[in-house]
Amino acid sequence: MAGTPLVFITGASSGIGQALAARFYRAGYRLALVARRTAEIEAWATASRLDPARYAVYGADVALTDDIVAAGEACVARQGLPDVVIANAGISIGIDTAERSDLDVLARTFAVNNIGLAATFHPFVRGMTQRGSGRLVGIGSVAAIRGLPGHGAYCASKSGVVAYCESLRGELRTSGVRVVTICPGYIDTPLTQGNRYGMPFLMTPDAFAQQAFDTVEAGTSYRVIPWQMGVAAKLLRLLPNALFDRAMSGRGRKKRLGES
Numbered sequence: 001m002a003g004t005p006l007v008f009i010t011g012a013s014s015g016i017g018q019a020l021a022a023r024f025y026r027a028g029y030r031l032a033l034v035a036r037r038t039a040e041i042e043a044w045a046t047a048s049r050l051d052p053a054r055y056a057v058y059g060a061d062v063a064l065t066d067d068i069v070a071a072g073e074a075c076v077a078r079q080g081l082p083d084v085v086i087a088n089a090g091i092s093i094g095i096d097t098a099e100r101s102d103l104d105v106l107a108r109t110f111a112v113n114n115i116g117l118a119a120t121f122h123p124f125v126r127g128m129t130q131r132g133s134g135r136l137v138g139i140g141s142v143a144a145i146r147g148l149p150g151h152g153a154y155c156a157s158k159s160g161v162v163a164y165c166e167s168l169r170g171e172l173r174t175s176g177v178r179v180v181t182i183c184p185g186y187i188d189t190p191l192t193q194g195n196r197y198g199m200p201f202l203m204t205p206d207a208f209a210q211q212a213f214d215t216v217e218a219g220t221s222y223r224v225i226p227w228q229m230g231v232a233a234k235l236l237r238l239l240p241n242a243l244f245d246r247a248m249s250g251r252g253r254k255k256r257l258g259e260s
Helices: 015-026 038-047 065-079 100-131 152-171 205-218 227-238 241-248
Strands: 006-010 030-035 055-059 084-087 134-139 177-184 222-225
Touching: 006 015, 006 065, 006 100, 015 030, 015 084, 015 205, 030 038, 030 065, 038 055, 055 065, 065 100, 084 100, 100 134, 100 152, 100 177, 134 152, 152 177, 177 205, 205 222, 222 227
Parallel strands: 006 030, 006 084, 030 055, 084 134, 134 177, 177 222
Antiparallel strands: none
């Protein structure tokens, strides 16, 4: 299948990752799908009647650098150098800094959402640069724009995603490799379904995947999806701290690990 484009997607066993895989597949891409739960990817691929010649599944824990790097290297050896790499895997768990155990939650969040993102890109950067083309896509979040009570781990990690991708974009500016940062608002996935607060402009995964696909294809450097959530978040960014803190005072907090 030489000449058929290839997309490498982490966190592909459910939610946004699975919706992105379906959208890229419909566009004619071959798929390199990565997750810890490989059986769930295989079950979805079978149920979706994907052509076995057009996809491969790689098991990896993105929190383990050697694990995800090995998955990337295996992809290059088996399927070739991808045209698009989407670092989508992420976790979102509430924390309370007064609780010692939540510091471990914070560390794992950074390991998955930040170090895992860089490790996802690592096996492909040199090859893409030598080829002079490619897309490296970081999935951030609208939560990167302002810190939300009880959500410190997620907000801080996604702010880090935005800053890291911006730095990488500058480093690769003349290489032909595009770095794309996509910040979803609220998407109806297992990551958000337990939230204890309102989620304005909630989107289905498929609707998000369509807009994200268009963004990647265009090589757009930064986009919030949906755009209405980007406007709302930027307005919150403009609020003086005292007003913002007051507005957030009654907001429900993200569930901590182990909370029902």
